[in-house]
Amino acid sequence: MNRDQLARIAVGDDERGGVSRRAFIKGSGAAAAATAIAQGAIVMADEAPTSTAVVGPEATAITMTVNGRQRTVSAEPRATLLEVLRTQLDLTGAKPVSSDGSSGASTVWLDEKPVSASTTLAIECEGKSVRTVETLGGVKPDPVVSAFAAHDAMQCGFCTPGFVVAVRAFLDKNPTASEDEIRAGLNGNLCRCGTYANVIAAALDVVKGGSNG
Numbered sequence: 001m002n003r004d005q006l007a008r009i010a011v012g013d014d015e016r017g018g019v020s021r022r023a024f025i026k027g028s029g030a031a032a033a034a035t036a037i038a039q040g041a042i043v044m045a046d047e048a049p050t051s052t053a054v055v056g057p058e059a060t061a062i063t064m065t066v067n068g069r070q071r072t073v074s075a076e077p078r079a080t081l082l083e084v085l086r087t088q089l090d091l092t093g094a095k096p097v098s099s100d101g102s103s104g105a106s107t108v109w110l111d112e113k114p115v116s117a118s119t120t121l122a123i124e125c126e127g128k129s130v131r132t133v134e135t136l137g138g139v140k141p142d143p144v145v146s147a148f149a150a151h152d153a154m155q156c157g158f159c160t161p162g163f164v165v166a167v168r169a170f171l172d173k174n175p176t177a178s179e180d181e182i183r184a185g186l187n188g189n190l191c192r193c194g195t196y197a198n199v200i201a202a203a204l205d206v207v208k209g210g211s212n213g
């Protein structure tokens with residue numbers, strides 16, 4: 001089917017070559033395409049890759065690995081990863097501080113790369129691996145968590161989970177980072193309470209392998 005044929009269907013050109021609109025749509029399998037046009041989501045079936053699938057706006061199943069466990073959620077395509085983590089998977093470590101990701105408070109790992117969960121769509125995570133700050137806690141917490149506690153690197157705590165993930169991710173790549181490098185490496189995270197000095201001290205403590213490292 002070409003664009004002209006689809007356009008005729010969309011504008012109600014009922015008869016073409018003796019074939020009624022109803023029979024034409026039924027016989028050609030174009031009902032989905034006509035619906036897509038009506039909804040503004042034009043998909044040319046003849047031109048699109050066979051793997052193209054139109055999902056939404058209703059909720060759809062999304063399967064991802066979260067903290068080492070395969071999870072399937074039902075979420076609208078517009079739902080963010082942060083919303084799904086917090087409201088469906090009860091993982092509330094990552095915080096909804098800024099919807100544009102500028103605070104860094106929702107930092108999580110996606111396929112082991114730090115990303116902002118508030119600007120990542122859940123549907124983008126289909127088949128991928130998500131790791132959250134919760135994996136750094138427990139009976140034997142990650143040294144970064146211990147260092148934050150030892151250096152009192154928090155006040156209200158809203159930025160803290162994002163900072164902890166950011167520090168862990170940065171030090172994994174830069175295990176011998178200097179203070180200046182740590183400051184530069186953490187410039188994507190904001191703290192409204194101004195705990196920066198203690199956050200940097202905690203990160204340096206881990207680098208130096210101090211009592212908390």
Ligand code: FES
Nearest residue numbers: 155159191192193
């Ligand atoms: S401790 Fe309050 S925003 Fe950082």
